[in-house]
Amino acid sequence: MDAKSYAICFKPSSSALKRSNTTRNWYRVAKLEQLKTIGRELTKGSQGGFYQSKEFLDLVKSIGEARSKAEEDRIVLSEIETLKRRISEPDIPKRKMKEYIIRLVYVEMLGHDASFGYIHAVKMIHDDSLLVKRTGYLAVTLFLNEDHDLIILIVNTIQKDLKSDNYLVVCAALNAVCKLINEETIPAVLPQIVELLAHPKEAVRKKAIMALHRFYQKSPSSVSHLVSNFRKRLCDNDPGVMGATLCPLFDLITNDVNSYKDLVISFVSILKQVAERRLPKAYDYHQMPAPFIQIKLLKILALLGSSDKQASENMYTVVGDIFRKCDSSSNIGNAVLYECICCVSSIYPNPKLLESAADAISRFLKSDSHNLKYMGIDALGRLIKISPEIAEQHQLAVIDCLEDPDDTLKRKTFELLYKMTKSTNVEVIVDRMIDYMNSINDNHYKTEIASRCVELAEQFAPSNQWFIQTMNKVFEHAGDLVNIKVAHNLMRLIAEGFGEDDDTADSQLRSSAVESYLHILGEPKLPSVFLQVICWVLGEYGTADGKYSASYITGKLCDVAEAYSNDETVKAYAVTALMKIYAFEIAAGRKVDMLPECHSLMEEFLASHSTDLQQRAYELQAVIGLDAHAVESILPSDASCEDIEVDKALSFLNDYIQEAIEKGAQPYIPESERTGMLNISNFRNQDHHEASSHGLRFEAYELPKQTVQARIPPASLASTELVPVPEPMYPRESYQTTTVPSVSSDAASTELKLRLDGVQKRWGRQTHFPSTSTSNSTSLKTVNGITQVDGSNTANSRTRETYDSRKQVEISPEKQKLAASLFGGPSKTEKKSATGHKSSKPSSHMVKSHAPKSSMEVASEKTSVQQPPDLLDFGEPTVKSTAPSLDPFKDLEGLLEPTTQVSSAVNHSSTAAVTKSPDIMGLYTETTAGAHHKDSDILSGLSNPPMTNMVGGTTTMQVAQSSKGPNLKDSLEKDALVRQMGVTPSSQNPNLFKDILG
């Protein structure tokens, strides 16, 4: 590895003049090319332009105009029928076939099944003409997954194409390799791809690297011997190849940091050169030197410097440089800044860099852009691990984000709060989380936030009371979503207490739990998991403190069993709880009077279809018939935490066995000594591979030697080592077998866990059913949240507004309180001024948010104030003001065209006045107002210097651009073409013609 040589390679080889010349030439050629194409398309218009037939254009058009999903489906289905018929005709010309395949791709893209045509796509890649081959490769990469049966038919062609003289053929094949080659077929192409690493064309080298990267992801061992090749490619002359090499290196380093510590110096040196603009200008992006490569390098450095002081010290200078050089007004600059923060928070801490990171974070948080706030919150979460005090400066910004109407930002903030929870602020944070949890319908996130609440509550609960209440809230609102283990943990916690040897505290905990549960049972509908907890607790402790009578508790339990009569798990819990109550009564010497409803319940259960319920009912009957002494020993009170000694050897049966053997029975043969029987003990062991070898094997042949080696997935390495390389088998099989037993082992682990719970200890059978309850409980709650959200939006913005206006004078006491409780201290005055400064800016748009559609002036004011600093968004305000009201196919909203257009026109002119490109924007207005749908090329029109630079950078370039600019010819031609095809209800779908980059 010679980083210096790399530097030499990257010396700016061509002068600025030369570069601009080549750019210009290229551009002229491209433009001519385009004109040519359009010309050709125009001439073919009647038969269908864009190289496609009228039929296909009609299809696309009719789908575009379909008014409903059903109509679209009908059109696509009839297209499928047509294609099915046509494609199997004999002697189809290649060109026609190519079009059919493209049509198949279209049909698949719309979500329909085109599998009948896959084989034709596969046939196409065999074709000699690259033109046809390319279409074939495109189709197969889109149609097939790596486990498709047809792959085997493709490998041969790929092998052949990788050897082609034409580098374009090789590139097409490499694209397919990345998508389609699976673990089994890696060995078939690997040697050729390694050869291609030295191909003269950089495009080929780059794709070869990416292919090897893909192989590494699929099967790390297959390319483990190629690490030196990656290192070599890091010094490739072509920055694209070097950049691509960073992908596999990143993965390699993630898995084994220590083997690559020697590369730290090289990476640092490359990053330095990149930051010093020593890469060709073509890699500049919005005036940043090769930012994507910088980001990748920073990610790698973050890995290498993690808890390694020596390595980190090498990085400080360059990371510091990048912090300084980053243009924080562009989006890409902020992307690099964010990556710097991630890097700084991962490597060995350096005070100066931490300071820069903190500065960058505060810029993010103070920004008006939600994106930057989001990144700021995320970055804050990373940095507080190292310097927790930094959170305090930003407390008000954090609270603002927490109350923001944007869900994404809110969730990110909750994530941050989760990371900074302590015992001092746990109550506030968990309360907020629960409130938020109740307000959303997204089950996936609900589950996540519920488990976070539980975790925080378990970890930091200030009191038992609070803990029980919190858990009740979580269960009440998300009970069906939380993991069943959470419920078991709760039961265990109530049974065991908080670990202190304080019996009164424990019994207080139980009493308060019982009390709250009796109260909650009044609610109409409770989640199954929660009911299980309630039943169990009532059974164990319902009568323990003597406050409630047995008949009261049993009555409640019967109510539960009746109210949730279709939930067998709950009923089972209820019966067992009843049994316990009665047993405690009998043991205490009191007379048991079964309630009439309990009697009828038992009768029902005794005849239940569920054998589990039946058995429980019979057990209950039996227990009630026993005397106090017997019951006492079966079900001692408050003994759920006692260990049960199990005599695994079953020694108490010895006499019985002896007797049987004497009578002539066969003695027992231990499992291990039996032959021809499935080795059960192995089955439960980790080595699933062994177990699977006993199953039927459908494969005809075993794999060649190399793949056996390649097959071993990283995760199961440890377990396979124990196996003496049992049997070569296909990876797919190994995949299946590893997943299946993992489920069972998972179940086994829950069983293990369950045994810790009192219930399971005593009533072994229960261990089996709780696992089923999760499946029935994941019903989706689909509530139309639109109106709700709207309401909260306005409410929120209103509160925000009042808050903002007040904040200029003084921060609202409410917020101060919240800040104090979250961050452990009142907000200080100097912070107030900082946020006051911040609030002064958005205040004008705060007014706006009240009356979004009130008047045009306000709209223009909005855009002028909110003109984002981000140069990428320069066109956004226009897009935003027009686009929502305009509809290409006008099928969803029946908006009135004339009015919207006028309003959009006004909007444009007002925006134009504020943005610095009045002429072009004015032109744009004209075109829209006139309802002629020409392309108004905003990109070229904007006199935005960075943008121009990006495209070319010289004056001639700009001339060329402005001729491209409003480009009447271009757009007229496009328009004419489209009219010819009959796709143009032009007054209705201007958006289709709209320059999307504008």
Added chain:
Amino acid sequence: MMIHFVLLISRQGKVRLTKWYSTYSKKERSKVLRELSGVILTRGPRLCNFVEWRGLKVVYKRYASLYFCMCIDPDGNELEILEIIHHYVEVLDRYFGSVCELDLIYNFHKAYYILDEILISGELQESSKRTVVRSVAAQDSLVEAAKEETGSTISNIIAHAAK
């Protein structure tokens, strides 16, 4: 894997392009499309360009009436993905010459070819616009050559006129 899939959805929820780098079954694909277009198309302006979704993150950006969406792992750099999207759009713009949605509707296969030069197996393959456009142009030139042989004379005349 940096990017799990790329979607182009119009404002009406019509699919313009889908590219799946992770393995999804047909059923999962349509579910993803349904869910995400529901989430993304209803989001208001000025909110984050990111959506957390099933433990992953979807970064989206709207260009005129078209939404470009990319799905990434939760630890990805969202701003970077936004720029990758923009990079793609800029290349499209260069290729088509002020690209509009209609270009992508009728030439979706070309949009795929271009995407294949920018992303490969979910990773950014090439960050130089010039290199991308050149390699697509190189492929096209072969196509052109093939066309030229069979092409009509009128097209040549027009091509000359355009010069």
